[in-house]
Amino acid sequence: MLTVRSLLLALLLLSALAVARTRDLLSAAVIFAGYSLIMATVWQQLRAPDIALAEAAIGAGITSLLFIVTVARTGRYEK
């Protein structure tokens, strides 16, 4: 139990750092989708299924989609 949770939290941190590192905005958006998915699992671990469902639908689904649509219209690389 403890290992699962610490692993998930470590993954969360890693993906946040990966978002900070990458200069490719499209991959930043995709990593952020992964981040949201891990977050949804963490919510599930914390016995918050409502939020887990919403996070999976919103964070991993809609928000990432909106990011990708915007990146597609404005240019892919950070200067």
Place this chain on the structure above:
Amino acid sequence: MDDLVLKVVARVIIPFIQVYGLYVVLHGHLSPGGGFAGGVILAGGFILYALAYGRPALDSLLPDRLAALLESGGVLWYTGLGLVGLLTGSAFLANARAGFPLGVPGRLFSGGIVFLLNLGIGLKVAATISTLFRNLQEEE
């Protein structure tokens, strides 16, 4: 955006997405989820439709005017249900006290007002998220 694989897969998947979204909306008072999460899933189906079949297809399915109507109507429905409680002499958003039947716990038609509220929210959220996507994707 003229990909046969995408179109076929979308045609198979979209009904499942919509049914799941409706399930989450309608079972909001029984299981995890509710109007908001379910509405987003419903909108996900619409967005996939737009991605596979193009914007005009979505526009004919869900015209701007209808989306605006659903957006306002969903919340007006919510407020109206709340006002029922107020008019029956209880408080705003009162449930059983305002005379809504609570039904048998665990059944689909139970929980009184909550079921109806979720329905309004689900429709509103589905319309709003689709509109958001459309506005962002809009060609100039």
Place this chain on the structure above:
Amino acid sequence: MVQNLEYIAAMLLYVTGLGIMLFHSNLIKKIIGMNIMETAVFLIFIAAGYVRGGQPPIALPGEPLLLPVNPLPQALILTGLVVSVSITAYALALLREIYRHFGTLDAAEIARRKGELT
């Protein structure tokens, strides 16, 4: 200790998000940073309502809830999630207009071009 794990992770995430917001001049990155920061706050809140070995706060007929986790923070955070997606969507819509007007999403570059405008 078990609960502290979440708090520590949330704090680190908060700092990471803030760092992305402050040190990246690309506006899309700033919005992603903002989102990370918000989820960190949510994590703290939910962890505060968590009970060790608790059950989800959903009552099923015939099964009494022995030890539910606190549902109040979950309701608040669900609202927060809704708010954060609307803010993100609105910010992205603004970004589109910014790109249309300035032709770039780089904060420093925008500041320079705004200086030229006036």
Place this chain on the structure above:
Amino acid sequence: MTTHLVVLPILVLLVAALILPLVREPRRASLIGVSALAAAFLLWLALAFLVMRQGAISYHLGGWPPPVGIEVIADKLAVFFGLTVFLVAIPTAVFAGVDMPAEAPEPALSSFWTLYLLLVLSLLGLAQAGDLFNMYVFLEISSLAACALVAVVNRPANVEAAFKYLLLSTVGSGCVLLAIALLYMITGQLNLAFLARELEHQAPLYPKNVIGAGTFLLVGLGVKAAIFPLHTWLPDAHASAPSPASALLSGLVVKVYVVVMVRIVWGTLGRAFFTLLPFKSVLLLLATISIFLASILAMAQTDLKRMLAYSTVAQMGYIFLGLAAGSRTAFAGAILHIFNHALLKGALFLAAGAVIWRTGRRRLAELVGVGHTCPLTLSFFAIAALGMVGIPGTSGFVSKWFLLVGMLQQSSPLLAWVVLISSLLNAAYYFPVIILGFFGHGTDNELRFHLDRIPPELLLPAGSLALVSLFFGLWPSFPLHLAQDIAHDFFL
């Protein structure tokens, strides 16, 4: 039935705001907007009457009592701020009905009215919220609606300012939410009354949580209320927004966060909080810097609305100064200043908007001699500006007088000097506009004196705000007594 009055004004505005997106015709939209505001105002007056007669009313949403249910309260603070909101929002709405079509393209108009009503209802909701949950929801509605109002006009400066505002105010909301989380962690309550009761026992046990909550609360609300190091978004946003939106943002929106701060910090966190961390001293310091820095920057501005925006930062400084000075008189003065500054700044922005509508100019250098083209408008501007400076007989004088007396009672002459010197600074940037406007010779040769060719829908709102503030300067007893009652309830 009468207790439903607590939620009815908000509901009326909500329903109107939801119907408005379906209305295509701009004239009808403005008519619906103004009449919804008027109806809500009448309901609010009835509520105010009720509260004045029988004291605070608590309303439980859905009939669920707190701590589980959502509590909406109508006490004197809520009623006082609500009256301020309506007194500014209704004239501004009338003004917007004519001014907005000139500033924004057609499709933006219906969303303008929806946002306007949402903003007003979120202000009422914030003033009435009885628990942190509700407060957070309305906090987010207000900041989103305010940002959207700035960007309703799609010009480069507007979009950029709105983005900056949105980013900063989201960080602010995040900080407030973090503060709520820290308080919730030790008390397990979100309802303000229950939280206050619980905190008395818990605060000594968990001082770090309380200190953290206070810091994040100060930062979060400080961003939104534009206190010194966190004010950078305000001049851009308030100067670029369309004039009616500027009046609303500068007059009301920044102040609602002061009301929230009074309710949370003074009303809930209480004495334990002030002993645990130097909240008041920090607030005093930041407020003093705010006042001086913003006044000096206001003098350096070349744009009329930008100057007014900087003046707002300075005036917010007075309010925080009065709250933190540690004297009940100064506290009442600060509360009164919320009311007075809302009316005055509303009048100033509307008058400025009318001048811009008529002449199309907003740079101070081009506005020399504008008193020849718009004498009435500039007179209203002058009345409100005199109130800002605090000339005796104007409403600004009353609140500054109470601030001053409070500081002297507290035997802190240094703070009294802050108020006095900064008033001179105010004069230094307001007077040149008026004097050059009336007596300067403009670039064009329109020296012939004639009355303003401005439609009454633009002239009357600015005039009524200026004259109402003048009235409350000469007969201040009503708002003053209300402010003193609030100080009696909340001062610590």
